[in-house]
Every structure is written in C-alpha cells, then in structure tokens.
Amino acid sequence: MKRGYHHGNLRQALVDAALGLIADQGPQGFTLSEAAKAADVTPAAVYRHFAGRDDLLAEVARQGYEIFAALMEYAYAEGKPTALAAFEATGRAYLAFARKYPGHYKAMFEGGLSLQAHPALAPVAARAQGVLEKAAANLSLHLPPDKRPPASMFSAHIWALSHGVVELYARGAPGARSPFPPEDLLETGIGIYLRGLGLIAPDR
Structure with a gap:
C-alpha cells in the first residue's frame, strides 16, 4: 500500500530516492515514476512537489x-x-x-x-x-x-x-x-x- 501524503517529509524522501537512482544510473537515467516507486509513493504524488524530473534533479x-x-x-x-x-x-x-x-x-x-x-x-x-x-x-x-x-x-x-x-x-x-x-x-x-x-x- 502506498503511503502518499502520510509519508511525512515527502519532498525530501523523493530527493533521497533520486540520490540513490542517480548514483546507480546517472542523472539522466531515471524517471519520476522510478523515484516515486523508490520513495514508496504514487507517481501522482510527486507532482505535488516537483513539476518534472528536472525540477527534482535541480533540488x-x-x-x-x-x-x-x-x-x-x-x-x-x-x-x-x-x-x-x-x-x-x-x-x-x-x-x-x-x-x-x-x-x-x-x-x-x-x-x-x-x-x-x-x-x-x-x-x-x-x-x-x-x-x-x-x-x-x-x-x-x-x-x-x-x-x-x-x-x-x-x-x-x-x-x-x-x-x-x-x-x-x-x-x-x-x-x-x-x-x-x-x-x-x-x-x-x-x-x-x-x-x-x-x-x-x-x-x-
């Protein structure tokens, strides 16, 4: 079950998830959906905090x-x-x-x-x-x-x-x-x- 907005600091959780993906796959080698999955949230939840993958990468x-x-x-x-x-x-x-x-x-x-x-x-x-x-x-x-x-x-x-x-x-x-x-x-x-x-x- 996805934790969505009960996740706590979802924005930072997505950053942390992206860091792991970037270290493994490079900054252009992951998608927002993969970051959402790694953070254990729905893909739709990501867009409450980031306009797109580059926005997450910029953070x-x-x-x-x-x-x-x-x-x-x-x-x-x-x-x-x-x-x-x-x-x-x-x-x-x-x-x-x-x-x-x-x-x-x-x-x-x-x-x-x-x-x-x-x-x-x-x-x-x-x-x-x-x-x-x-x-x-x-x-x-x-x-x-x-x-x-x-x-x-x-x-x-x-x-x-x-x-x-x-x-x-x-x-x-x-x-x-x-x-x-x-x-x-x-x-x-x-x-x-x-x-x-x-x-x-x-x-x-």
Whole structure:
C-alpha cells in the first residue's frame, strides 16, 4: 500500500530516492515514476512537489551545492593560517565531496541543468565558487597589484584541474587507475601551476 501524503517529509524522501537512482544510473537515467516507486509513493504524488524530473534533479543539485559550499568554507578555514594551505585545502575538499556525495555531484555537474531555468541554483553555486576565489585572492596578496593574475582566472583553472582529477582518477572509472593517489596528483598539479604564475616560490 502506498503511503502518499502520510509519508511525512515527502519532498525530501523523493530527493533521497533520486540520490540513490542517480548514483546507480546517472542523472539522466531515471524517471519520476522510478523515484516515486523508490520513495514508496504514487507517481501522482510527486507532482505535488516537483513539476518534472528536472525540477527534482535541480533540488538534488541545490542541496549538493549547499553541502559543497559548506565543505569548501570549512576546508578554507581549517587550512589557515597560511594562504597556500587554505588554497590547497579547498582543492582536497573538492575530491572529498565527489567521493562522499556521488549522487549530489552527478546532479550538479552531469545533470545538464541550466542556471537560468533553475535560478535557485545560481546563488549556492556562486557561494562555493566564491570560497575558491577568496582563497586565490589571498594567495596573491604578496604580489604588486599590477603583477597579480586575476583571482577568478586562476581559481577557475584550479577548479578545472580538481574536476579533471575527480573525473579521471577519483571515481573508480574502469581503466582510469592512476599510479598516484588523486590527492597527490592534485597537490603537485596545483604546485606546478602556482609556481608557474609566480604565486609561490620555486622548489629549491
């Protein structure tokens, strides 16, 4: 017997059901009917809370960005007192998030969601990105203003590097095993990049 609206927090139950389906089948690999079945409610009940599958996927992504931003902020704070340690900590937080929250991660970065179509995503996505930009800006304060690379540019490069390490080596993809731990790959890559920009001293 379906529990319908006596389910309690049905909206969150559907999000939780979607997370399991996304982790197993990908963000485009499930239907609203499957989410309803996994949450033990009727398909019609879903439409009381979500206009369609993308609406449900957007809520999964929004919650993921909230978790992601909180992890980034915590990592940045824990990485202090040095600007470099704080910056590197945010990169490691990216890897940790992808491992611990695979359903959220896939919804956020593989769901094909438009920020314009789902405006609730934009501020939480910007919050996470803002942490990395702040860490980047602090890392370049020792340089004269006219010599500083734009923080938004090199934070975007580090975001891309982190994402690449996750996609290739941190998610257990077949044939993508690295001879080095993903954290080591990311840390050395960040170091090489930052030295190239003159943001940290070269190795002796």
